[in-house]
Amino acid sequence: xxxxxxxxxxxxxxxxxxxxSEIGVQGITVTEVKGFGRQKGHTELYRGAEYVIxxxxxxxxxxxxxxxxxxxxxxxxTKSALTGKIGDGxxxxxxxxxxxxxxxxxxxxxxx
Amino acid sequence: MKKLFSKLGMVGLLSFLLLGFSQFxxxxxxxxxxxxxxxxxxxxxxxxxxxxxxxEEATLDTGDTAWMIVATILVIVMAIPGLALFYGGLxxxxxMLSVLMQVFVTFSLMSVLWVVYGYSLxxxxxxxxxxxxxxxxxxxxxxxxxxxSGTIPEYVFVTFQLTFAALTPALIVxxxxxxxxxxxMLVFLTLWLTTVYLPICHMVxxxxxxxSWGAIDFAGxxxxxxxxxxxxxxxxxxxxxxxxxxKEVMAPHNMPMTMIGASLLWxxxxxxxxxxxxxxxxTAGLVMINTQVAAASGVLGWITMEWMARGKPSMLGxxxxxxxxxxxxxxxxxxxxxxxxxxxxFIASMIAYWACTSLKKSLGYDDSLDVFGIHGVAGIxxxxxxxxxxxxxxxxxxxxxxxxxxxxxxVQAKSVGFTIIWCGVxxxxxxxxxxATVGLRVSExxxxxxxxxxxxxxxxxxx
Numbered sequence: 389x390x391x392x393x394x395x396x397x398x399x400x401x402x403x404x405x406x407x408x409s410e411i412g413v414q415g416i417t418v419t420e421v422k423g424f425g426r427q428k429g430h431t432e433l434y435r436g437a438e439y440v441i442x443x444x445x446x447x448x449x450x451x452x453x454x455x456x457x458x459x460x461x462x463x464x465x466t467k468s469a470l471t472g473k474i475g476d477g478x479x480x481x482x483x484x485x486x487x488x489x490x491x492x493x494x495x496x497x498x499x500x
Numbered sequence: 501m502k503k504l505f506s507k508l509g510m511v512g513l514l515s516f517l518l519l520g521f522s523q524f525x526x527x528x529x530x531x532x533x534x535x536x537x538x539x540x541x542x543x544x545x546x547x548x549x550x551x552x553x554x555x556e557e558a559t560l561d562t563g564d565t566a567w568m569i570v571a572t573i574l575v576i577v578m579a580i581p582g583l584a585l586f587y588g589g590l591x592x593x594x595x596m597l598s599v600l601m602q603v604f605v606t607f608s609l610m611s612v613l614w615v616v617y618g619y620s621l622x623x624x625x626x627x628x629x630x631x632x633x634x635x636x637x638x639x640x641x642x643x644x645x646x647x648x649s650g651t652i653p654e655y656v657f658v659t660f661q662l663t664f665a666a667l668t669p670a671l672i673v674x675x676x677x678x679x680x681x682x683x684x685m686l687v688f689l690t691l692w693l694t695t696v697y698l699p700i701c702h703m704v705x706x707x708x709x710x711x712s713w714g715a716i717d718f719a720g721x722x723x724x725x726x727x728x729x730x731x732x733x734x735x736x737x738x739x740x741x742x743x744x745x746x747k748e749v750m751a752p753h754n755m756p757m758t759m760i761g762a763s764l765l766w767x768x769x770x771x772x773x774x775x776x777x778x779x780x781x782x783t784a785g786l787v788m789i790n791t792q793v794a795a796a797s798g799v800l801g802w803i804t805m806e807w808m809a810r811g812k813p814s815m816l817g818x819x820x821x822x823x824x825x826x827x828x829x830x831x832x833x834x835x836x837x838x839x840x841x842x843x844x845x846f847i848a849s850m851i852a853y854w855a856c857t858s859l860k861k862s863l864g865y866d867d868s869l870d871v872f873g874i875h876g877v878a879g880i881x882x883x884x885x886x887x888x889x890x891x892x893x894x895x896x897x898x899x900x901x902x903x904x905x906x907x908x909x910x911v912q913a914k915s916v917g918f919t920i921i922w923c924g925v926x927x928x929x930x931x932x933x934x935x936a937t938v939g940l941r942v943s944e945x946x947x948x949x950x951x952x953x954x955x956x957x958x959x960x961x962x963x
């Protein structure tokens with residue numbers, strides 16, 4: 389099993405969710421986050437004061453998937469979150485040791 | 501800080517020289533001025549009441565009275581919630597309530613002080629009439645519901661002037677926002693009202709020194725705005741910068757509130773300026789159009805500067821420009837024409853922009869909400885600039901007999917220089933006294949945590 393974390397542009401969230409539903413992903417966890425990468429921040433000016441805003445708002449989504457879905461998930465996120473401009477975000481894939489559904493006690497692929 | 505005070509000293513010296521120079525240039529005209537029927541003297545002959553005795557021929561005008569009651573309420577709306585929201589939006593969320601409280605409570609305290617002794621010292625005659633009035637009307641003694649001032653009940657006049665005296669100290673709040681100790685502030689502002697506002701108010705509007713020079717200050721360029729601006733500057737320098745100033749982000753926490761506050765100030769300003777005519781007459785109409793176009797051109801002046809210098813016109817710039825234009829037209833609104841008002845608002849706003857960005861940066865003081873940059877600087881531009889723009893060729897009402905543009909300019913410069921020095925020196929002394937006794941700055945820990953919880957035990961927002 390794999391654990392996929394993607395940081396994307398906030399306005400792309402709906403498209404990504406649709407794309408993931410289409411390939412059979414059952415659940416997503418979403419968090420509003422701030423951060424910076426190559427896009428860097430921007431400056432804000434208030435009369436004489438200039439502030440560099442380093443951290444830009446992004447959306448982080450987390451998905452746990454079976455090994456066979458991994459490639460499809462990464463591909464779906466890449467396609468749907470793409471604008472081609474700097475700041476589109478990143479996808480991180482990690483191995484996932486165990487999953488358990490709290491209600492039924494199912495584990496592994498059955499719990500996904 | 502020492503360096504700053506020495507720089508400030510230089511500014512003081514400069515205004516002193518200005519004063520001396522104007523006196524020198526004026527030596528002949530001074531006599532003409534005191535004999536001539538000055539616009540302002542005339543204006544105030546009408547309004548300065550003889551305490552306790554209704555002037556015989558004075559009759560109450562219901563139209564004037566109705567307008568002055570409305571004007572008074574408009575000025576109250578300027579302060580609360582107008583000024584409170586304008587300032588509140590500009591601070592960080594952790595200090596929102598502290599600024600609202602500072603404005604709210606200052607406004608209340610000054611209102612009470614005004615009827616206890618303020619009105620009397622400002623608007624009655626006293627043994628030291630050149631500088632300050634007497635105590636004959638302390639606790640509003642001798643005034644009754646039947647007393648008439650000009651064409652309005654004296655109680656209405658007292659209340660209208662009360663709102664000015666209560667608003668001016670509240671303006672200073674912006675200079676020391678986010679680091680002032682609440683109790684120290686109340687003590688300082690009480691002493692400040694007594695030793696700075698009341699004398700200057702008496703000297704300008706109560707028949708004292710400055711009015712005898714023939715200075716024109718229709719609605720409070722020197723009394724209100726230069727006074728508040730200079731006091732804010734002295735306190736900002738005296739208290740020192742906020743912790744993390746220049747390093748941490750201190751961006752305004754709610755610009756829409758600042759916009760609402762600025763708009764309430766704009767609307768309320770019609771009570772302030774038009775109300776200062778103390779009548780619903782033809783001059784009131786001139787003041788009204790001037791107030792509106794000066795505010796509007798102030799907005800355009802500020803955002804023009806921003807657009808050119810930074811590439812982006814901002815909402816805060818628009819709001820700041822409106823206030824700058826309004827401040828500048830305040831002393832001038834009854835003597836310039838509408839085109840003059842447009843020019844004055846535009847130019848004053850551009851100079852205030854320069855003061856809030858370049859001047860503030862080069863001197864390095866932390867005037868939290870730019871009270872000096874906007875009220876002080878635009879106030880000076882308005883008070884001095886009116887002498888030029890009141891000329892008939894610029895659409896103004898023209899000069900009184902024996903007065904020229906140059907002589908009026910000198911008188912204006914002298915009144916401005918005098919106010920800066922009076923206010924600057926006394927504010928500094930008061931700062932030292934209150935800082936050494938009650939204390940004026942909160943602890944470092946409290947400042948970090950925010951004044952809402954540490955000074956007032958509540959928070960503005962809950963998530």
